[in-house]
Amino acid sequence: MKTTRYSSSRQKACQPCSNAKAKCDRKTEICSRCATRGLSCVYPSSTPVVAQNTTNTGGKPEINVQPQPSISKNISIDTILPDLSSTASVCSLPQDANVANPGNSPLDFSNLELVCPINADDINMRWMRSYIPLPEQIPKAYSTATVTFIRRVLKSYSAVAVRSRGIPPFIHPLQMTVKSASPLATCLSLVRICDNLLPGSDEAVAGVLMREMQYLYMQRTTYDDMTLLSAFQAYLIYSMVLFFQLGRVTDSFLRQAVIALQELACSSSRQGLLCVAEQLPTRPKWEAWIVTEAKRRSLYTMYLFDSVLSAQDGLPVYLGTELRGLFAPGSKTLWHAQSRQDWETVYNRHLVDWAGKGFQIDELWPITAALDDAEVVQRRTRMDRWLENLDEFGVMIYAVTSSTHGD
Incomplete structure (x- = not known):
């Protein structure tokens, strides 16, 4: 008989539901409450597995x-x-x-084609x-x-x-x-x-x-x-x-x-x-x-x-100039997309809005004397567009940089 995920514990609810004293439907892989809240659906184990020590x-x-x-x-x-x-x-x-991950094709994190x-x-x-x-x-x-x-x-x-x-x-x-x-x-x-x-x-x-x-x-x-x-x-x-x-x-x-x-x-x-x-x-x-x-x-x-x-x-404390050229935090709609189709739709619109040049983290740093008036206006326009669709992380980054460097 196949061992179930609950066989190692007598607890009838996952840990997050138990802590919240909420009803747990104990669905396979993840309960509904944890799925909707993005929680770690964990059941306590009665027989801990100990990894072997390694050398450095x-x-x-x-x-x-x-x-x-x-x-x-x-x-x-x-x-x-x-x-x-x-x-x-x-x-x-x-x-x-x-x-x-309802309605999505299986996630495949291989062959991602990334560059530093x-x-x-x-x-x-x-x-x-x-x-x-x-x-x-x-x-x-x-x-x-x-x-x-x-x-x-x-x-x-x-x-x-x-x-x-x-x-x-x-x-x-x-x-x-x-x-x-x-x-x-x-x-x-x-x-x-x-x-x-x-x-x-x-x-x-x-x-x-x-x-x-x-x-x-x-x-x-x-x-x-x-x-x-x-x-x-x-x-x-x-x-x-x-x-x-x-x-x-x-x-x-x-x-x-x-x-x-x-x-x-x-x-x-x-x-x-x-x-x-x-x-x-x-x-x-x-x-x-x-x-x-x-x-x-x-x-x-x-x-x-x-x-x-x-x-x-x-x-x-020094400015992280080694990060120059990296993108600033992405939009809320991209980060919170619930399906591949939704994300692709939003990203297509993102490509149009930014004309192929995403907003970079160094655009939040101090304005230098090398920028002329037109470039300063363009930079502030891009910043306004970036601010239109931020989640709480992006807002936090803007608050820190704005209070430190100004606009």
Whole structure:
């Protein structure tokens, strides 16, 4: 007899429905409530699967997590995390995370034809520029209000994950439909232990997250492009949860983790940040656009988080000029398209509206003296068109750049 997905648990509802005390119809793959909300439909496992430890073959600094001696002897990790192992990675937990994809042909994330139009190595070295700046670097003068705004927005992204209220807006829901999303699905399940922590358990919980981060970093050379993107996004979420939810504001591990995070971002970016079709310009595959848009949004989120950490440490913050030429966050209708046909229709209109040249992130940066009056007017007209159809992520990016650089 075939084993069902519910055989390992006596719970009659998935975790999100159980937390919300809502009725769960327990449909195959994903229940209706989780499908409509884009939630990770996860059922607890009674027999956790433990992944084997691996060795670090990369040449970068290894992230070492030492035992936490300050953990209370009266608190066990089983009390905090009853269904997951505390001694190794939990990446091999069963993957039930999915979203509804009604009326669509199967998603195919192979042969995406992507290109990286920037020098990705500059992303990897960004952490160093705060200590050894280059002459061509442009400082950003964030006001206290702007830094506070960024902190609160990023904190809300980590809270969304911790409280299982959906996914942060730099993750596309359809990423969760493929097996390569395993690191991300595990992350969205694991960080829920940070909600309603038991008194004195924060050190133990932080240790669990840090060990998972170390595992992701050690495995980085084994990932394909989609899994690498998932690992990068998961590492970013873990880092923000440590900082915003667990209060690891001055933790040396987090500063070391930023180096690893930027290396993951660099490796993912090398695999492509732009669809080849977008350079022609023609309409790319839906899957290709999903991947590149998610990568760019994740990059922008990481850069903002890096700015928060630099401001926290009293270090200068510099404009991410290495990202020049990348597209700004895409439109709300493209990002939230529910079917391939809907997305293709919207993208065809997008090609007409932008006459083959999409709005780029550097068009939100300071206006230089090299632009004449006509070019300034054209730039502001393009910005107005871009603002017409933004989701909350795009609005946040505009708010930060506008308050920092002006119009």
